[in-house]
Structures are given as structure tokens and as C-alpha cells.
Amino acid sequence: MDRRESLKALALGTLSVGTILAATGCEDKKGATGASEHPNVTTAGYGRTPEEAARDKALADEKFFTPAEMKTITILADIIIPADEHSGSASEAKVPEFIEFIVKDIPEHQLPMRGGLRWLDVQCAKRFNKSFAESSEQQRIEVVDLIAYPEKALPENSQGVAFFNRMRNLTATGFFTSKPGIKDLNYIGNTPNEWDGVPDDVLKQYGYAYDERTLAISLKMEDRGKLMTWD
Amino acid sequence: MAFEIKKQGKVYDVCIVGSGAGGGMAAKILSDAGLKVALLEAGPKYDPADPEQSTQLKWSYESPRRGASTTRPFGDFDAAYGGWEIDGEPYTRKNGTEFDWFRSRMLGGRTNHWGRISLRFGPRDFKHKSYDGLGDDWPITYDDVAPFYDRVDKMIGVFGSKENMPNEPDGFFLPPPKPRLHELMVKKAGDRLGIPVIPARLSILTRSVNKDRSPCFYCSQCSRSCKVYGDFSSSSVLVNPAMKSGHVDLYTNAMVREVLTDGSGKATGVAYVDRNDLQEYSVNAKVVVLAASACESARLLLNSKSAKHPNGLANSSGVVGKYLHDSTGSSRSGFLPHLMDRKRYNEDGVGGMHMYVPWWEDNKKLDFARGYHIEFGGGMHMPTYGYGFGMENMNGKYPGRDGKTKPAGGYGALLKDDYRRFYGAHIGFAGRGECIAREDNYCEIDPNVVDKYGIPVLRFNYTWSDHEIKQAKHMQDTFEQIIHEMGGVANGTKPGADTKYGLENPGRIIHEVGTTRMGDDPNKSVLNKFNQAHEVKNLFVVDGGAFVSQADKNPTWTILALSMRASEYIVDQLKKQNL
Numbered sequence: 055m056d057r058r059e060s061l062k063a064l065a066l067g068t069l070s071v072g073t074i075l076a077a078t079g080c081e082d083k084k085g086a087t088g089a090s091e092h093p094n095v096t097t098a099g100y101g102r103t104p105e106e107a108a109r110d111k112a113l114a115d116e117k118f119f120t121p122a123e124m125k126t127i128t129i130l131a132d133i134i135i136p137a138d139e140h141s142g143s144a145s146e147a148k149v150p151e152f153i154e155f156i157v158k159d160i161p162e163h164q165l166p167m168r169g170g171l172r173w174l175d176v177q178c179a180k181r182f183n184k185s186f187a188e189s190s191e192q193q194r195i196e197v198v199d200l201i202a203y204p205e206k207a208l209p210e211n212s213q214g215v216a217f218f219n220r221m222r223n224l225t226a227t228g229f230f231t232s233k234p235g236i237k238d239l240n241y242i243g244n245t246p247n248e249w250d251g252v253p254d255d256v257l258k259q260y261g262y263a264y265d266e267r268t269l270a271i272s273l274k275m276e277d278r279g280k281l282m283t284w285d
Numbered sequence: 286m287a288f289e290i291k292k293q294g295k296v297y298d299v300c301i302v303g304s305g306a307g308g309g310m311a312a313k314i315l316s317d318a319g320l321k322v323a324l325l326e327a328g329p330k331y332d333p334a335d336p337e338q339s340t341q342l343k344w345s346y347e348s349p350r351r352g353a354s355t356t357r358p359f360g361d362f363d364a365a366y367g368g369w370e371i372d373g374e375p376y377t378r379k380n381g382t383e384f385d386w387f388r389s390r391m392l393g394g395r396t397n398h399w400g401r402i403s404l405r406f407g408p409r410d411f412k413h414k415s416y417d418g419l420g421d422d423w424p425i426t427y428d429d430v431a432p433f434y435d436r437v438d439k440m441i442g443v444f445g446s447k448e449n450m451p452n453e454p455d456g457f458f459l460p461p462p463k464p465r466l467h468e469l470m471v472k473k474a475g476d477r478l479g480i481p482v483i484p485a486r487l488s489i490l491t492r493s494v495n496k497d498r499s500p501c502f503y504c505s506q507c508s509r510s511c512k513v514y515g516d517f518s519s520s521s522v523l524v525n526p527a528m529k530s531g532h533v534d535l536y537t538n539a540m541v542r543e544v545l546t547d548g549s550g551k552a553t554g555v556a557y558v559d560r561n562d563l564q565e566y567s568v569n570a571k572v573v574v575l576a577a578s579a580c581e582s583a584r585l586l587l588n589s590k591s592a593k594h595p596n597g598l599a600n601s602s603g604v605v606g607k608y609l610h611d612s613t614g615s616s617r618s619g620f621l622p623h624l625m626d627r628k629r630y631n632e633d634g635v636g637g638m639h640m641y642v643p644w645w646e647d648n649k650k651l652d653f654a655r656g657y658h659i660e661f662g663g664g665m666h667m668p669t670y671g672y673g674f675g676m677e678n679m680n681g682k683y684p685g686r687d688g689k690t691k692p693a694g695g696y697g698a699l700l701k702d703d704y705r706r707f708y709g710a711h712i713g714f715a716g717r718g719e720c721i722a723r724e725d726n727y728c729e730i731d732p733n734v735v736d737k738y739g740i741p742v743l744r745f746n747y748t749w750s751d752h753e754i755k756q757a758k759h760m761q762d763t764f765e766q767i768i769h770e771m772g773g774v775a776n777g778t779k780p781g782a783d784t785k786y787g788l789e790n791p792g793r794i795i796h797e798v799g800t801t802r803m804g805d806d807p808n809k810s811v812l813n814k815f816n817q818a819h820e821v822k823n824l825f826v827v828d829g830g831a832f833v834s835q836a837d838k839n840p841t842w843t844i845l846a847l848s849m850r851a852s853e854y855i856v857d858q859l860k861k862q863n864l
Contacts, residue, residue, distance in 0.1 A: 099343075099347065100340060100343045100347045100348055100361065100362070101337070101338050101339050101340035101343070101362075103329075103366060106356050106357075109356065110349060113349070114349065133696050133697065134696045134697070134700065135700075135701050136697055136698055136701070138698045138701060138702075140705075152349075152351070155349045155350065156350060156351075156353070156670075159349070159350045159353065159355045160350075160353065160355055198696065202694050202695055202696050203692040203693065203694045203695060204677050204693055204694050205681060205692060205693050205694075206692050218694075219677055219694070222676065222677065222694070222696065222700075223673065223674045223675070223676075226672070226673030226674075226676065226704055227351065227668075227670055227671060227672050227673050227674060228351070229673075230668045230672050230673055230704055231345040231346060231351040231352070231668050231669060231670065231672060232346050233344070233346050235668070236344070236345065236346075236667070236668060238705070239668060239704070239705060239708055240629040240705075241629075241665060241666070241667055241668065241708075242629055242630065242631050243504065243505065243631045243632070243633035243665070243666075243667060244342060244344060244504060244506075244633070244667050245342070245504065245631070246342075246502035246503070246504065247502065247503050247504075247631055247633070248502075248503060249462050249463070249503040249631075249632075249633070249634045249635070250463065251463035251464075252463070252464075252465065252466045252469070252630075252632070253628075253630050255628070256466060256627075256628055256630065257466075257469075259628070260466065260470075260623070262466070262469045262470075262473075264463060264464075264469075268463065268464070271446050271460060271461065271484070272460055272461055272462065272463045272484075273444075273459075273460040273461065273462055273463075273491040273492070274460070277460070277492055278491070278492060278500050279493075279500065280492060280493075281492070281493050281494065281495070281496075282442070282459055282492040282493065282494050284439065284457045
């Protein structure tokens, strides 16, 4: 169904959820402004103005992290969000690519990220005479454990704690805003539907009920498609 | 090409500057009456039903920054083009004071992204000086405006409930949506604390009011502007239908620089620069209606100097730009441990709160003069940039699934599970209150600075008084009380006197009004009670500039009602050949 028809269907008040889903499920994906070749960067199709599309493309075309830094970011991201029985790992959800983009978009992340990665490599060099990425899995975890628990960490590792907090934040936000992350979190909105209140079992679980007045004045779903009149 | 101002011979009945709430309503009423209208908008065309422009129903991952607010101040998916800073269009500040000026350059202006909170002013809001001796009374009463509020309700649609509260007048409401879980929890806490929690009043169609617009389909994304026009925005609901009359010529990307006048001092039209071709143009009209936003309209008047109007147009009183006031705002968030591990279901609902708190206290018993309402939000939203930040401040405080508390922070599968467990268990409260209008809060023309079009820019001077600061303190005390009563834990530290109790900079709430206020005395006001300039009878201002005081309500519904009223006055006066 094309958009015009689907709007008409909605306007006519033929408003079963199924109809609406069908009507908007085939939203056309074209977007003329500045299509990108970068796999994790969509510069088209989300309502950009020409200036915004140009900025997205310029950011995507820049590079900030070195290949060595990206390798460390990828290892850290997968330590923070590994695959489990619900979903894949951070790197499978392209979190490192998101981090590369976001530090260019929000430059205040750049220095703490670059310096933090360096701090981490120096800690590993002191201990194992190797960079973080070259260290064994066990050695990596040994260093991560020094900085992953803010309330237990030693004062001399406080800069590492600050870096790991930032890395944890960016990894989590990158993962849980990705397609697999949103699915894992089980957010089930962003779709045309009907809101007829909190499900009964949930109301019961928390000891709530809609009172009589609320039920009397609230929208009745069957009235949704009917034009309102007051006279 | 020679640099010249391109003039057209055509003379419109009315030229309207700005297509937001005030301008859109004027275009609708004036074109319905058969008048020939030129509608000028400084930004581009915008239609949320245009797939090239729509952001509705997009997923976070469709934005490379996951919806972060780097490009647009309220995030990538927000519908407003513009913000507090616009490239090439600066403004300045004076005396070390703060004011942040939000502008949306687009058809429909700021109505495309606003919260749709549509509150009528009450009887007391028009006569506040008579109650507490502060500020000034309006030259009109609630009864003067009520019939227009009634018509706006029916024409545009607003859901709500009849509550019979003295200063929160009921209207012609659509049925409200049922409350969400956290809203029921706030209501229960409010009942215990004696704080009223009632159905919100939002201009979102739970039922349709005409055949051109579909009812809400509950995606919670009104800030993205609705492709089926299930919410109110001026472009979708007023300008588009007005265009269909054939009586309206729309000029987009038309940045108006001044109002033109003749030797007698009457307005003859406006001069504008086209933002695309950078050429200068003029439009002629019998009547000029400014609806460019309170500060932009004041700027236009102040920049329209002539021999007859050396102080700026309609400004012999010197009042243009003065009495600028924005709503107060302060906020606090909290965590609800009993909502951890909650069952998932779609609770998007409408694009905003289903319930809210109107002002409930008696100011005579308090140490500040005016009230505020409380907006609140929570629940299971689509995660966007920032989701999951600060877990190290949360996950060491609450026991895990095994009943044991583990050290804060961490990594790995246990951490990953924490993000699931904490999802949807947060709540946020924001107060929006009335600031008392003062002569010494103002915008004026900066003598030294122009924008990229060569138009002199505004310079702001704005301070909060003790009334607003103490009001913010009251907000913070109330938020903590409610969060505590709900069994929650307030996040962070309570904002104290050093931050004016979290009081936002003026301009941040985007309710600025008062710069061309109405009144009966031409020495103390710019407009008469029909939004008509005292000094220039064919000049009107129908945006928030006309407000004498702003109430603890959002201004949009009152802008719409007053613009409708002023527009019908224009039709009447043109018929009588009085303009």
C-alpha cells in the first residue's frame, strides 16, 4: 500500500491494528539526500536537511581512531558486552564502528578515549611488556579488573576507572540502541498500535486498578475511528 | 546583477510574518473570510507526511549518532529545524546576564516539536496584579477569551477531563488515554500528599475532529511531528488547509528584515531577503500581521525605523522588547527499585504524559508569588544515545537476581543483564512555572552586531528574581517528596542555592512572551486588546509578544485563541474600512 492510500485508510477510521501495521509497514525507504557507503552509517532516510546530510557524510568520511586503537576498542567492547544466550556481542552489533562515529560527532570524547587507550597500553607494557591487544586474555582481564569497579579500585588507577566508565557507557549505549540490542532489551514499541491501558496482570502485580471515574472518562478503543462531536 | 529590492505590484489584503501557532491561525481565519493573504516563513517547507522529511517511526540505529543531540538540540529525530544557536544568526547578551533564544526556521515553526500541552489560562491568570499586586493585569478577561478557546478546542482537538478547578478552566475535550503504570504510581503518591494528579491536556487526537486528520496511533513521538496529522502543528493543521482555499500565497525561506511604512506612518508591507537566492524583495499589503515569535517580532519592529517612527515602529512608548519573560523550569529524576525486572509491553502511548499536576498551592501561604505545573515522564522508551550511561552509579546499590549485591560497575554477562533489569524503572519530574514580567527583562537591538543578512540582531538582558528562585526551590522539595512517596530514590544530589535550585537559564523552556504586550494605556503597552498596534492601526502582532503575563501554563493555546480573535477583528475592521 502506498503512503497516500495508507493515510486514507487511517483517515477513514478503518483502524484495526493489523490495517495500520500493513499500512505503514511498507514505508518507502528512499531518501535522496547523501546516501553513504559506510556500512554502519546511514546518512539517508531519516529526515535529514541537506546541511545535516552533508555533515553526516563529512563525519563518516573522516577517520579518528588508528587501526591499533580500533582493535583495542573492539576487544574492550566485547569484554563489556559479550555474547550470551539472549544476543550477540558488542562487536557483532557494530559497537566499535558506532564509537568511531560518535567521537567525531561529539569531540569531547576524543581526548579521554585516546588518552585512556594509551593509559591502558602503558599499564600492560609495565606488567607484561606488551600492549593491551597483544596481552593474553587472562592478562587483559587482570588489568580490566583494576579499573572496572569504581568503588574498589585503588586511587592510583583512578584515571583508568574514568576511562573504563566512559568506555562502558559508550559500549552499552551503542549496543542497546542497535537493532539486536533493542531486541535484547525487548522494547516493543515504535509501531502503530492501540493503547488501552496497562495490561491487567501488570496492574495486579503492582496492586493497581483503574478506578471507575478513569474508566468512564478515558477513551474507548471502539470510539477511536468516530469523529468527535460535543453537541 | 544590480543590487536592488524587487517589488511586486500586487497588493495583498494581509501579509503575515511567521507560520507558527499565531501566524497559522491568522492565515486560516483570514483566508476562510476570503481575504488575499501572503504568508511569509523564514524557513523551508515542512510536512511530516513527506518521507524525505519525516523522522516518525525511525529506529535509533537509523541515525549514526543514535539520536544524540549534536545536530538538533532535542536529538536527531526531533522535528524542529533550528535551535538555540543558528549558524549566521547570532544574538548577544548584556550585563553578564543569560538568555537563550530558540528559533525554528520551518513551516509551522516550533509547533512541530512542542509537547502539545494545551492549557487554557484561567480567570486569575488574566488579572494577577489584582490578586498579588505584582506585574500588570491584562486588558481582557477570561470571559473575553473563553469563546475562542472553545472554538480552538473543537477545531484542533485537545484531550483532557472536566475537573472544575477554579483556575484550570475545562474545555471541549476529547477523551484522555488511560494512565501508564508510572502515572498511576504518581497519582497514588499525589493522593497521599494532597497534590492533584489529573489527566493531561494535550492537543493530540484520541478521536478525530475532522476528515483530514487521523486519530493518534500511539507511537509516543509527537516531538517528531505526525505523518497522519494526529497531533497539532500549525503547518499540518492550519497552514495546509488554508493553502487549499486558494487565497494564500506562501513565501518560504523569506527572512523578513523590516515592516515598510508610508509617509503617514501606516504599514504598507514588508521587506525580506530570500535565504536561497539572497535577493531582496518586498510584499505589499493593506494589513501587516506579525507572528514571527515574541522576540523576532519585537526585533522587526525595532528594526523598522523611519522619520515617523525613529524609535522603531509602534514604539513611542519604548515598551517594545520589554517585559520579556519565559517560564521557569527545574527538574529532577528518580529511580523506582520496585519497577526493576518489569514485564515488557508496549507502553509508548501518546507523545507525552497522560497525566500531569496543575498548580495546587495557595501562594498567600508561600514565600513566592506564582505557581507552576509539573510534567513527568518515565517508562519503557525506545533507547537512544545516552541509554545505559552511569550504570556504575546504580548497579552496586540493588541486589542481583541471586539476591546478592555485587560491586558497582563491572563488565560481562552480569553487567549486560543489569541493563535489562534497570530498563523502564526511571522517572523524571519537571516544573514549569510563571515568571513575573518585569520592565528590566528585555531584548533590544545590539548597536554593533548584524546577522549574515545584515539585519541588526537582538541583545538580551534577563535576570530571575527571588520569586522565581524560591519557586524552583519549592519544585525541588516537591519532586523529592513525590519520588520518596512512590518508594523511589532521587538521582544525584538535590540542586541547592548555588544553582538557583536547578532553575534553567531563561529561554530554555521556550515559552518566551511579553515583548509587545497589550494594554489600554498606549504609554505602557504596544498593542490594544485586539493585538492591534496603538500607533499603527493596520499593524497587528499575534504571537506570544502580546502577553501581559504568562501564567503557569504553556502559551500556545492562548496564542491560538488570541490570534483567532484578532484575525476576526481584522476581517471586521476591513469590512468597516477602518484599517
